[in-house]
Amino acid sequence: MAEIAADNGYQNLLAKLQRVDMFLLGSIGLVILIGLCFVASATWSSSENGGSSGFLARQAIFLCMGMTVFLALQRINYLTILRQAPLLYLIGLLLLCGVFATRPINGARSWYNLYVFKLQPSELMKPILILTLAHYLMYRDSYKRLKGLIVPLILAMVPMLLILKQPDLGTFLCISPILFVMLFVAGARIWHLLLMMLAGSSGMVLMWFTVMKDYQKRRVLAWLYPEEYRLGEAWQLLRSEAAIGSGGFWGKGWGQSSQNGLNLLPEKHTDFIFAVVSEEGGFVVAAILLLLIFLAAMSGLGIAARTREPAGRLIAVGCVTILCSQVLINTGVALGLLPTTGLTFPFVSYGGSSVISAFICLGLLTNIGSQQEVVLAREDFA
Amino acid sequence: MFKSRIGILTVLLGLGFLVVLGRLCQLQIWRYHQYAALARRDRETERMVPALRGPIYDRYGTLLAEDQPCYDISVRVDRLKLAHVKVDEIRKLAAKYRPPRVRTENHDAKVQKLRLDRDAEFELLVARLNDEPYVHDLARTLKADPQEIANNLRKALYAVACDRAAPRAPLLLASEVDQRVWLSLRTVHEDVFRDHHQLYGSLASKIKDAEEPPFPGLVATLSTRRIYPLGSTASFVVGALGELTPEDEEDLRHDGVLLDNAAARNRYWKRICENMSEETAEKVRQILLTDPRDVRDLGELYRLFSRLRPEECTAIAALGLAEPLRWSERPPRMKLTEPELLWMGVGLPTNVNKNKLPNRVVGELGVERIHNDHLRGKAGMKIRESATSEGEETLAFFKHSDPIEGEPLALTLSLAWQKAAENALKGQTQPGAIVVLDIRSGEVLALASWPDFDPNLFAPPRTGKERQEKLQQVLSNPNKPLLNRAIAEQYPLGSVMKSLVAAIALEKGAVTASETFDCAGFIVEGGQKFRCDESRAHGTVNIFKSIRCSCNVTFHQIGARMGVEGMAPYARLLLGRRTGIDLPGEVPGIYPDRSWRMKAWPTNPHARVWTRGNDFQLAIGQGLMTSTVLQAAVMMAAIGNGGYVVTPRVWLDSPPAQPRSLGISDTNLSLVRQGLDEVVNEGRPGERGTAYKPFHEHGELSIRVAGKTSTAEHRQGAQPHAWFAGYAPAEKPQIAFAILLEEAGHGGAAAAPLAYRMLRDVYGTKNTPNPRPGAPREPVAANGAE
Numbered sequence A: 001m002a003e004i005a006a007d008n009g010y011q012n013l014l015a016k017l018q019r020v021d022m023f024l025l026g027s028i029g030l031v032i033l034i035g036l037c038f039v040a041s042a043t044w045s046s047s048e049n050g051g052s053s054g055f056l057a058r059q060a061i062f063l064c065m066g067m068t069v070f071l072a073l074q075r076i077n078y079l080t081i082l083r084q085a086p087l088l089y090l091i092g093l094l095l096l097c098g099v100f101a102t103r104p105i106n107g108a109r110s111w112y113n114l115y116v117f118k119l120q121p122s123e124l125m126k127p128i129l130i131l132t133l134a135h136y137l138m139y140r141d142s143y144k145r146l147k148g149l150i151v152p153l154i155l156a157m158v159p160m161l162l163i164l165k166q167p168d169l170g171t172f173l174c175i176s177p178i179l180f181v182m183l184f185v186a187g188a189r190i191w192h193l194l195l196m197m198l199a200g201s202s203g204m205v206l207m208w209f210t211v212m213k214d215y216q217k218r219r220v221l222a223w224l225y226p227e228e229y230r231l232g233e234a235w236q237l238l239r240s241e242a243a244i245g246s247g248g249f250w251g252k253g254w255g256q257s258s259q260n261g262l263n264l265l266p267e268k269h270t271d272f273i274f275a276v277v278s279e280e281g282g283f284v285v286a287a288i289l290l291l292l293i294f295l296a297a298m299s300g301l302g303i304a305a306r307t308r309e310p311a312g313r314l315i316a317v318g319c320v321t322i323l324c325s326q327v328l329i330n331t332g333v334a335l336g337l338l339p340t341t342g343l344t345f346p347f348v349s350y351g352g353s354s355v356i357s358a359f360i361c362l363g364l365l366t367n368i369g370s371q372q373e374v375v376l377a378r379e380d381f382a
Numbered sequence B: 001m002f003k004s005r006i007g008i009l010t011v012l013l014g015l016g017f018l019v020v021l022g023r024l025c026q027l028q029i030w031r032y033h034q035y036a037a038l039a040r041r042d043r044e045t046e047r048m049v050p051a052l053r054g055p056i057y058d059r060y061g062t063l064l065a066e067d068q069p070c071y072d073i074s075v076r077v078d079r080l081k082l083a084h085v086k087v088d089e090i091r092k093l094a095a096k097y098r099p100p101r102v103r104t105e106n107h108d109a110k111v112q113k114l115r116l117d118r119d120a121e122f123e124l125l126v127a128r129l130n131d132e133p134y135v136h137d138l139a140r141t142l143k144a145d146p147q148e149i150a151n152n153l154r155k156a157l158y159a160v161a162c163d164r165a166a167p168r169a170p171l172l173l174a175s176e177v178d179q180r181v182w183l184s185l186r187t188v189h190e191d192v193f194r195d196h197h198q199l200y201g202s203l204a205s206k207i208k209d210a211e212e213p214p215f216p217g218l219v220a221t222l223s224t225r226r227i228y229p230l231g232s233t234a235s236f237v238v239g240a241l242g243e244l245t246p247e248d249e250e251d252l253r254h255d256g257v258l259l260d261n262a263a264a265r266n267r268y269w270k271r272i273c274e275n276m277s278e279e280t281a282e283k284v285r286q287i288l289l290t291d292p293r294d295v296r297d298l299g300e301l302y303r304l305f306s307r308l309r310p311e312e313c314t315a316i317a318a319l320g321l322a323e324p325l326r327w328s329e330r331p332p333r334m335k336l337t338e339p340e341l342l343w344m345g346v347g348l349p350t351n352v353n354k355n356k357l358p359n360r361v362v363g364e365l366g367v368e369r370i371h372n373d374h375l376r377g378k379a380g381m382k383i384r385e386s387a388t389s390e391g392e393e394t395l396a397f398f399k400h401s402d403p404i405e406g407e408p409l410a411l412t413l414s415l416a417w418q419k420a421a422e423n424a425l426k427g428q429t430q431p432g433a434i435v436v437l438d439i440r441s442g443e444v445l446a447l448a449s450w451p452d453f454d455p456n457l458f459a460p461p462r463t464g465k466e467r468q469e470k471l472q473q474v475l476s477n478p479n480k481p482l483l484n485r486a487i488a489e490q491y492p493l494g495s496v497m498k499s500l501v502a503a504i505a506l507e508k509g510a511v512t513a514s515e516t517f518d519c520a521g522f523i524v525e526g527g528q529k530f531r532c533d534e535s536r537a538h539g540t541v542n543i544f545k546s547i548r549c550s551c552n553v554t555f556h557q558i559g560a561r562m563g564v565e566g567m568a569p570y571a572r573l574l575l576g577r578r579t580g581i582d583l584p585g586e587v588p589g590i591y592p593d594r595s596w597r598m599k600a601w602p603t604n605p606h607a608r609v610w611t612r613g614n615d616f617q618l619a620i621g622q623g624l625m626t627s628t629v630l631q632a633a634v635m636m637a638a639i640g641n642g643g644y645v646v647t648p649r650v651w652l653d654s655p656p657a658q659p660r661s662l663g664i665s666d667t668n669l670s671l672v673r674q675g676l677d678e679v680v681n682e683g684r685p686g687e688r689g690t691a692y693k694p695f696h697e698h699g700e701l702s703i704r705v706a707g708k709t710s711t712a713e714h715r716q717g718a719q720p721h722a723w724f725a726g727y728a729p730a731e732k733p734q735i736a737f738a739i740l741l742e743e744a745g746h747g748g749a750a751a752a753p754l755a756y757r758m759l760r761d762v763y764g765t766k767n768t769p770n771p772r773p774g775a776p777r778e779p780v781a782a783n784g785a786e
Helices: A002-006 A009-019 A022-042 A048-075 A078-083 A085-101 A121-137 A147-165 A169-186 A190-209 A214-224 A234-247 A273-306 A310-334 A352-369 B002-030 B032-043 B087-096 B107-131 B133-142 B146-161 B179-185 B193-199 B201-209 B246-254 B262-273 B278-289 B298-306 B310-319 B338-345 B366-370 B372-376 B415-425 B465-476 B496-508 B543-548 B552-571 B594-600 B612-619 B629-640 B666-681 B692-696 B747-763
Strands: B044-049 B063-076 B170-177 B218-227 B240-243 B361-365 B380-389 B392-401 B432-438 B444-450 B516-519 B522-525 B528-531 B539-542 B706-712 B721-728 B735-741
Touching: A022 A048, A022 A273, A022 A352, A048 A352, A078 A085, A078 A121, A078 A310, A078 A352, A085 A121, A085 A147, A121 A147, A121 A169, A121 A310, A121 A352, A147 A169, A147 A190, A169 A190, A169 A310, A169 B002, A214 A234, A234 A273, A234 A310, A234 B002, A234 B032, A273 A310, A273 A352, A273 B002, A310 A352, A310 B002, B002 B032, B063 B179, B087 B107, B087 B146, B107 B133, B107 B146, B133 B146, B133 B170, B133 B179, B146 B170, B170 B179, B170 B218, B179 B218, B240 B366, B246 B262, B361 B366, B361 B372, B366 B372, B415 B432, B415 B444, B415 B747, B432 B629, B432 B747, B496 B543, B496 B552, B496 B612, B496 B629, B496 B666, B496 B706, B516 B552, B522 B552, B522 B612, B528 B552, B528 B612, B539 B543, B543 B552, B543 B666, B552 B612, B629 B666, B629 B706, B629 B721, B629 B735, B666 B692, B666 B706, B666 B721, B692 B747, B706 B747, B721 B747, B735 B747
Parallel strands: none
Antiparallel strands: B044 B380, B063 B170, B063 B218, B240 B361, B380 B392, B432 B444, B432 B735, B516 B539, B522 B528, B706 B721, B721 B735
């Protein structure tokens, strides 16, 4: 602690970054570069918002903002942030509630229009929820009893339900693994978790009959029976599959996508960016992209494994989980493995909130990685 | 435990990534070909290339109708540059009022409101269009109505504002734009322009280097326009075009001419395969299913073809299907034969809207209608591939079959005769018609009806304010200018009938050349007085004088001797039945014998009874009998050619039908011919023929004419129809003609002068005879019918 307090300025920052896993930053950096290329290509023919250069410029601004947040996070010890977790959680909930007062965009109330970009509070809720859960779980072992799982469950369920109400099924789905994985890593009993999953899946079935809107049901049906919904809900799905499949091993080359060029694929620069990457870059680039993410996840888990501080471990695992679940769900949707939900590919998709949220997670991860010498816990929780 | 759980997590994540990677493999490596084909089809749109309709010529090769290529000018809203309206505004409008994709409560009401708001804002936006220089300049260049251009532009912008059309989709602004006007527009090369380089190589190459076009955003596509260079001349034979109706389209699909949907293609494909054995057809199918562009290994193609037996190879060659060598000609931008193209297209989900026939016309009147199949040709197919390269849309065309032009059609008309006939009718206050036939073959040399119309008005697209007004004028004209009075309207024949009655009576022996009748100017029958013209008493008349002076009393008696049934075997060959001319809308006329009466009045016992008075009337072509002008001409031809009923026709290349014999000997007919000759040429005072005056008052014709006048009563209180029918030259007849003027009075005074004028135009007068009557003055240039 003393050593950290003594450091200041950029010297400190550089020193810290040197301690950070360059594997992690390097792979994420490459992912960002790939993302920029394909956002440019996906928005070539776009007529909205000033065309490709407009999109590219804004994405660059978002990345700069994200990196600023990232660097700022390196200057503060994550434990300082962690202490503010309850407050952040409250702010997050307020933002999520406040969003219901806005004008709906595409039928969903998920955004605050900040004119520079559209702030999506559910994106911010992801790191906040990780911090909150870590804050709650770090010095307890109540989660080893079934009753003790109730509080973390409530902590997670409140924002999740608010997000579901927006409605934003995608974010809802990618947040839920955070809870399970963090509890799992913290040491909750596996059969408790299995019980929760069972409850969760029966909850989903219940949702089908109660909460889920018709269009959401149709999406699921379209995923199961794409041919019947060929021109409706399954359009994106089939287009995306066709785009990816037609890319082949080597791809069509940058800017040569047909699905993209003919504007056949909606949301291609955000939720379906992976389809553009796979079509133009082919199997090679798509696999490299996935590999880079996997590498980043592995080094993230490495950081978690090396960290002795319990909250840090949990936060690191949470960040890796959110990164991976988002990537897996996003690519799963693009590849037709999962029903269509609107979810971005972190660091690749166009969009301010998504980029910033991803950088916050990355920032927390590197922050934890650079604090390894702080030892506050035993080797093992058991 | 923490570390072990991290390990488990790592494994789980790894599995997740493996699943995704596996799926990626499946799509991109195993199923690559399937998806590649699918993606290529998304980029391809089929276009039909218009075929030029066959030209129509007269018998000497003068052009009467032809198709000319012209251009449809469309606009791409995204490239439009207007002074007062920004395209971005339209785009923003579309985005702003786009209905939400997700249904919420009151969805319909909200969408309705959005629509209203959008329309209101759009109106404000386009109010500025009216004084847009783009519109005015364009209208001036295209020689179109600025209002119309503005209106079409407004429609295009609205479609984009409503999100109904993409900003880059070409939307129609003006059609039938001239080639030269198009060149001055320097529009974007779109779709059919490759053909244009072939058509107008030198002209089109000029625009290649064009810098900024004067009207950015314009796109031109090829279309065709029917031109009738002589306007209303021969319009009743040539006819006019109309717009293709959905039923016409269905017919075209059935005939294999329009192949815009899978059903039509499959049907056509089956027809192609009809002569192949099932086994061969299956093999061919196998081969054709392989899009040559998908075959990476040429050996594979050869293997496919090597499986064919030699006789199968000849079957395929006969179909015009490709040989492997042709398929190996890469790059794949090659022309395929229609069966190949067709087969590749079978099962291809075609967008019907994009695949409309470019020139949607069908013959509506005249030869254009009746020989439509011969003239129409067949549209070609072209596959248009759009691709993107660094954001720029590029277009390429390949895989097309050429359009097959319609065949030319030569008419039997002689323009000299036609013009002479039309000039005779032109300017008459009364409607009328003239038919001139070749006396032996029945070829129609002229067929005119008055008032006439300009077929250019009818050729689709019938757009433009001026044109609409003119069309409306034609359609609402009480004189019915579209009615072909030569074949589609029937009139009482009047005294022209006497020439036939005389011939029949002589043949049947009901009268002899030496027999005489007494004419007191009237005859009483059944309490009714039948009169001669103006009740003039002709005194003692023989058959010649009764024809010459048109004595009704004599013919009443002759007719009564034979009765309607006695005349029927002869008259029925000419009257009450269609002549069979190859023009649409011919009516049969009425020969009112007993059976006809039974059918016409099945319940009225009075009307069904045939009286002697009816015989009286039939003998002078009055009463219930009617005839068309064409029938009168055929009748005169039969008298002139020695008793043969010809079938008139207008298509020169159609095989002439064997003329049927009337069954009247030429000796008897020559007696009638003498009477008809006297009608025109007997000039002794007191014995003068009814048509002597018009043929002898102004200078005699170079030939001798024979004919019969007729003044046909048709309605109480109305002027009678004036007829003059005959043949020329009288000694050795070559042509037969019939002339009718509705309600024009006496045949000799009203109709015969028209015949004089027409024949003078063709044959010339005694002082200035025409050496080649009917032929064009100077030979037609070599670019004609050959």
